[in-house]
Amino acid sequence: MLRKWIPIRYTAGVFYGILLFYVGLLDQSFSGILTYYVPLVAIGMIMDSTLVFTFVKTFRKQTAMIGAGIGAVILILFIVFWVLQPLFLADQKYEMADGEEVTVEDLNPVNEENIPVVPRSYAEYRSDILMGQLQNQAFYNLGQTRIQKMDGSLYWVTPIEYDGFFRWVRSDAAPGYIIVSAENPREEPQLIEMDMTYVPSGYFHEDVNRHVRSEFPDVIMYDTHFEVDQEGNPHYIVSYGSYTEFRRVSDVEGVIIVDPVTGEMEQHTIEETPEWVNRIFPPHIAEERNEWFGIYKSGIFNRFFGREGLTQPTYWGSDDGVTGVVDQDLNLSWFTDHTRLVGEGEETSRSMIAFTMFDARTGELRNFRDASGSLNGRVAMDLAERTFRRDDYVAGTPSLYNVYGQYTWVVPLMDRNNVLREIMLVNASDENVYGYGDTKREAFGAYQLELATRTDEDIVPGELTELEEVTATVERVYQWDREEGVTVRFLLEGYDRIFTVSSGSYPRAVFMEPGDEVLIEFMDGGEEVQPVESIEILRNPS
Incomplete structure (x- = not known):
């Protein structure tokens, strides 16, 4: 009986170890081994004692019950510990x-140009289109799209991965990565072609995580993401660390940087991590x-x-x-x-x-x-979608910034195909103060004007420009009928920009015609589309 049973047990144990450590990439730490083997040992003791007692008539019932009982006690104690332990870790977690x-005061205002307004879904949409330039594009998929700093600007960076095992077999390497501007939706995306061997979608030794595990068997790997250094070289960044409180509390300790082209690896603590690495904590x-x-x-x-x-x-x-x-x-x-x-x-x-x-x-x-x-992000998203209900736009994930000294939600709006259509800024203290536009400059200009005219809060000195007054002749007029009113855009003789005003604020603006002499007031922020704070039609020479 034992001659037949023990080889099967050993074979199953080896297979279980392969699943844990090679396929599952489990860390070879004491806590990891204890967590995944103690229940197995307990179940094995119960099965051994029960099966041997059932099939071997000379095996004593008392001995069988003791063996099975010890296994049951170990299993029950493990389950009770695993369930109840988190109840005693509140202070440690806090x-x-x-x-x-x-x-x-601790949230410094951000340069308008560097505030990201391109949502990840739109970056993925543009990356997917650009990937069509590849030869054998059916062999590949887009990897995870992440935002990062490059050359003083923000970009969405997406590695190109294999589309399954058979595509990996037929390909020599993953073909590179795609970058999409997170700041300017009109900037053309770029496909950077570069053969990358060690990637997350690779198999066997070319799986970047397995490649790291072979060199660092005992570290906890929390996250693997793709980044590009300042010279444009690709890297996979593996955040590593350890567990405290018996695998209940994660403690990040640094990163392992992998060159996907050569497979070379460098381990860095948090303090030693190169400056170009954008994130250590996933x-x-x-x-x-x-x-x-x-x-x-x-x-x-x-x-x-x-x-x-x-x-x-x-x-x-x-x-x-x-x-x-x-x-x-x-x-x-x-x-x-x-x-x-x-x-x-x-x-x-x-x-x-x-x-x-x-x-x-x-x-x-x-x-x-x-x-x-203040308004939470969900409310800002709802307000943005209500404003463009007729267009059926969908709000992307909002982010909060200190804009002109005010907490402000920046909300991208997309159509049902994930194409970016509008950018909206919503004041977190007052949902009635907002501005939008199809470009970042227009959206910030509109918000700047609303903030200056409709809020009683103090504005950060130097953030808003002085109010300018201009008298000029109208050259052209265009009226845009929106759900919340008519937006009037017009050109003035001698000014190379577009002025805009809402009929909700100035109803008489809809009667403006070319040739009218108007008196306008605005804060000159250099915008191509310049919101107007006030307008008065003086006369029509004709």
Whole structure:
């Protein structure tokens, strides 16, 4: 009996190990081995004692019960520990989140040109079109699209991956990557062709994660993403670290940088990581710590019973629960806003309690509590979609910036084919203060005008220009009928720009004709499409 049973057990054990360590890339750490083998050993003891007692008549019942009982006790204790242990980790998780309370003064205004307005879905749409230039394009798929800094600007970068095992067999290498501007939707995307051997969609030794695991068997690999250095060289960045509290709390320690062309690897701690690497902490770590920071502020009992002062991150409805935003130096942070914690079945709050910025390189979590009472991101998305209801546009994931000294939501709007159509800025303190346009400059100009004329808040000195007054003759007029009113655009003699005004603010503007002499006031920000703060039709010479 044992001669037949033991070889089968050993064969199954070897197969199980291959699944864990080669296919599943499990770290060869003490906690990993203990977690995945203790239940197996316990089940094996129960099966051994039961089967031997059943088929070997000389095997004593008491011995069988002891063996099976020990296995059952081990299995039950493991399950109880695994289920109950998280209830005692509230303080440890909150300390790991390590949130710092800050105010709007700590959120520096960002250069308008560097605020990303191109949503990821639109970047993927343009990348998919550009991939058609490849030979044998049916062999490949787009990898994960991520935002990063390159040459002082922000771009969406997408590696090209294999489309399955047989395409990998027939291909010598993945063909390269695609970059799409995150700042300017009209900038042409670029296909950078470069043979890359070690990629996530490769197989066997060419799988970049397996390649790393072969060299670093005991580290925890949290995330693998694609980045390009300042010289345009591609790299896969593997965030690594360790677990504390028996694999319950993740602690990121650094990155392993892999050259997908040569396979060369470099390990760096957080402090030693090269400056061109945009992110060390992956988005799922930021999501996790945001959740811990919101629900474990006063321990586990308050989490389930008192629930005093607890918050939860807003659900965006996108792939990530956080979105990437940048500061004035283009350093990346993971952003999300928080609302009050609601129970299952309750309506989600539409007001923001606070928002957080999680530094993607250092893991520092900053909590902006002074934003309490402002509109949350979900409301900003709803407002944008209502404004363009007739066009049936869909709002992309919003991001929050300090624009002209005000908390402001930047919301991209796309059609049903994921083509970017409009950019909308919504004041987080007042949903009636917003501006939009089909270019970034037009949207910021419209928002600047609304902010200056409709809000009582103090404007950051130097952010808005002085009000200019011009008297000139109208050269051409164009009226654009929108759901919320008529937008009048006109040209003035002697001015090489387009002026625009809404009939909602100035109803008489719809009667303006070429040849009219008008008096307008505007803040000259150098925009090609210049919003007008006030307009008066003086006379028509004819």
